[in-house]
Amino acid sequence: MRSTTPREKFRAVLSGNQCVYPGSVYDPISARIAEDLGFEIGMFAGSIASMTVLGAPDLIVLTLSEFADQARRICRAGSLPLMVDADHGYGNALNVQRTVEELEVAGISGLSIEDTVLPRRFGSGGKTELLSVxxxxxxxxAAVAGRSDPNLCIFGRxxxxxVTGVEDCIARVKAYEATGVDAIFLIGAKDRAQLEAVAAEVTLPLMLGGLPASMMDRPYLASLGVRICLQGHxxxxAAVQAVHATLKALRDGVAPSDLPGLPSDALMKQVTRNADYDRWTDTFLE
Known part of the structure; x- marks a missing residue:
């Protein structure tokens, strides 16, 4: 039941008439913070997963098992519906099916599979390339076939x-709609004209990423069928900067009691669910 309720909440967002900004999360504590602050959805990006788990840039060196393990840790920490970026599905269509199976068991509510050629092809010069339609x-x-719970949402990204422009994008989203995915995830719209041209041809809910600041207008996006829009990660x-600043201050001789920006004891107890553990200790150990 723990994963069913978040998936129902997630589907309610897709079937609604509003555009939400998800909270970018990367571990159990960040997911609890996002949930406590009222975010409707959490987003666990592949790039953030690579940095969190491996301390590596987003070059598709993270494995499916590593990604699924971290997603599972995030999901078990609360009831925030979690959307994840499953990249290219870690291989071909058969690998995509396996990816969906593993991430569904991990407890996520939604995932995207993209049509980018990944990992980087030899001789590509770093240029983004797309698979054939x-x-x-x-x-x-394969992603649709890989799920067992029909409440799990699959996004064609x-x-x-x-990369190739509006005409090719429309052809792709129409082909992906026909496969039975639940939504379309568009990356890299440069202006309103582009987005409006594609939105006019799409019947499924939209998710957007990589928008310029001038387009971050939720009522406008909602009117085009956009239900989720990323703000970034x-x-x-910010956590990296905070850890760096704290460790540097300690290394430079600042006393622990004089460190700025530390959370209150009450906040630490809240995000670690201290009251729950106190209750369980009294119930089971005392």
């Missing part, structure tokens, strides 16, 4: 707007 659609069909970066 046929191979991309095959991955989406494409960066075509930024600043919380992890």
């Amino acid at each position: 046929e191979e991309g659609a095959g991955k989406m069909r 494409t960066s075509a707007l930024a 600043q919380p992890f970066s």
Whole structure:
């Protein structure tokens, strides 16, 4: 039941008429903070997973098991519906099916599979390349076939707007819609004209990432069928800065009692669910 309720909440967002900004999370504590602050959805990005788990840049060196393990830790910490970026599904269409199976068991509420050629191909020069529409659609069909819980939401993701343009993007989203995915995840819209052209051809809910600041207008986005829009992944970066500043201050001789920016004891107890553990201790150990 722990995973069913978040998935129902997630589907309610997709079937609603509002656009939400998800909270970018990366571990159990950050997910609890996002939940306590009222975020409707948590977002666990592949790039953030790579940095959190491996301390590595987003070069697709993270494995499925490592990603699923961290997603499981996040999901078990609370009831925040979790959307995850499953990249290319860690291989071909058969690997995509396995990816969906593993992430569903981990407790996530939604996942995206993208049509980017990943990992980086030899000789590509770092240029983003897309799969053929046929191979991309095959991955989406495999993702749909891989789920057991119909409440799990699957997003077909494409960066075509930024790579090949509006016409190819429309062709791709129409092909992906036909596979039975629940929503479309668009990356890299540069202006309103691009987004409006694609939205006019899409019947499924939209999720967006990589928008310019000038387009971050939730009522406008909602009117186009956008239900989820990423703001970025600043919380992890902020945490890195805070840890660096704290360790540097200690190394430079600042007394622990004089460190700025530390959380209150009450906040630490809240995010670690201290009251629950006190109650369980009294019930089971005393």
